Amino acid sequence: MTLPKMKNYINNEWVDSVSEQIGDVFNPATGEQIGTVPYGNSQDVDAAVAAAKKAFPEWRKTPPLTRARYLFRIKEAFEENFEEIAQTLTTEQGKVIDEARGEVRRMIENVEHATGVTTLMTGYTLEDIATGIDCYGHRQPMGVFGAIVPYNFPAMVAWWFLPYAIVSGNTYVVKPSEQVPMTQTKIMEILDEEVGLPEGVVNMVHGSRDVVNAMLDHPDIQGISFVGATPTAEYIYKRCGETGKRVQALGGAKNIVAVMPTADIDEGMPSIVASFYDRRSTIFTPVT
Numbered sequence: 644m645t646l647p648k649m650k651n652y653i654n655n656e657w658v659d660s661v662s663e664q665i666g667d668v669f670n671p672a673t674g675e676q677i678g679t680v681p682y683g684n685s686q687d688v689d690a691a692v693a694a695a696k697k698a699f700p701e702w703r704k705t706p707p708l709t710r711a712r713y714l715f716r717i718k719e720a721f722e723e724n725f726e727e728i729a730q731t732l733t734t735e736q737g738k739v740i741d742e743a744r745g746e747v748r749r750m751i752e753n754v755e756h757a758t759g760v761t762t763l764m765t766g767y768t769l770e771d772i773a774t775g776i777d778c779y780g781h782r783q784p785m786g787v788f789g790a791i792v793p794y795n796f797p798a799m800v801a802w803w804f805l806p807y808a809i810v811s812g813n814t815y816v817v818k819p820s821e822q823v824p825m826t827q828t829k830i831m832e833i834l835d836e837e838v839g840l841p842e843g844v845v846n847m848v849h850g851s852r853d854v855v856n857a858m859l860d861h862p863d864i865q866g867i868s869f870v871g872a873t874p875t876a877e878y879i880y881k882r883c884g885e886t887g888k889r890v891q892a893l894g895g896a897k898n899i900v901a902v903m904p905t906a907d908i909d910e911g912m913p914s915i916v917a918s919f920y921d922r923r924s925t926i927f928t929p930v931t
Contacts, residue, residue, distance in 0.1 A: 649680040649824045651687055652831040652847040654694035655840070660849065661686045666821055671737035678735075680824040683850035688816070688857035691846040695787040695814035696863050698843030703784050703812040705841075707760045710810045713840055717806070718754045720837040721747070721830075728833075732798050732826045743798075750802040757806035764811055784812030785865045789858045791818050791879065793871040797826035804868040804891070809844055813865075817847045818858060824849050859883060866890060 649668075650657040660681030668678040681687075702710075721728065729743040736743070757763070764782045772778040788808045792800040801817050808815050819827035831847050834840060848854055858864055859882045866889030869879045876894025883890035900915050902908075 646676060647678045647825075649678060649828050649849050651681070651683065651691065651849060652828075652835070652845075653687075653691045653843075654698075654846070655835060655842045657835075658690075660684075662850070662853075666851075668735060668822075668825060670734055678825055680821055680849050682821060682853065683848050684853045685857035687848045687850065688854055688861060691816045691848045692787055692861050692863050694843035695816055695846055696843075698841060699784075699786050699814045702809075702814055702841060702844050705812070707764060707810070707812070710812065711758045711760045713838065714754050714758045714806055714810055716838045717834065718751055718758070720833050721751045721754065723837075724829075724833050725751075728798060728826065728829055731829045732823075735823045735825045736794065736797050746796055746799045750799040753799075753802045754806045757810045760810045763807070782811070786813060787816065787864050788813050788866045788868070789816040789818065789864050791855055791858065791867060791869045791871070792820060792827075794820035794822040796870075797823040798830065800870045801827060803870075805845065809840075814843060815845050816858065816864070817845070818850060818854050819847065821849065821851045855879075856882075859888070860886060862886075864888065867892075869893065870896070 648665075651660055652658075660683040662681050662684045664682040666680045666682055667676050668680055669675065670677050725744070725747055729740060729747045732738070732743040732746065733740050738746075766779065766781040768777065768779040770777045788804075790801050790804045797819065801819070805815050805817065817827060827847060831845070834845060858867060859879060867879060867883055868891040869876060870893045873894035876892040880890055880892040883892075902911070902915075
């Protein structure tokens, strides 16, 4: 059996990485290898950023309502492929299927919220802030932005950021976790086949540290969004600061759990345990 090999999605085309370094993708519930993923390099990032940069001027001039219509089409496409996305997520990441479905639902809700672009991008005015002086502000797109996203939420986290960026007129490059590249690949396939965004507006590059560093250092990337471990968040925040990029670096997110004296332990403990364990957990039986 030939295993699926992940490709980069650049300028609305599926392209092989220029890197020859390849990683394996496993189903954590069975230990079975289910695919391979390229560990890309700076050349892959250069190609994706060049496509996004080229797309930016025309996309920026596209009226916000027109950009929002693309998001309505994305939402509809995600709804139609809801179960397939969730099943792909569970297969490569290992979370139970109901948790995967919840993640996909949150992803779609972010797309839905971003359709309110005419409110999200509204500026402000203030007359007579000083004698004879009025103050006004505009929210304007800046160019190419990127997301570096973790393994624990392969579908949702990229879409915390991407829909807001593109509906505001920016263009985008996503780097999925190399541990779980298949979910975002499936999502890009849906965009490619069913939505028809203009060339270069959304791009995806697979890889690990080399791709991350190339994105952090690339002069044409205006900002980076990251979710993951605290040491990595600190590294990304520092490096983006050195290069003058805007940065969101969310690290170490773990909510506490308070168990009250009146709690039904038998009822609540499965949910508590499920929230603690990652893709390497063997506590739960997978749903097929």
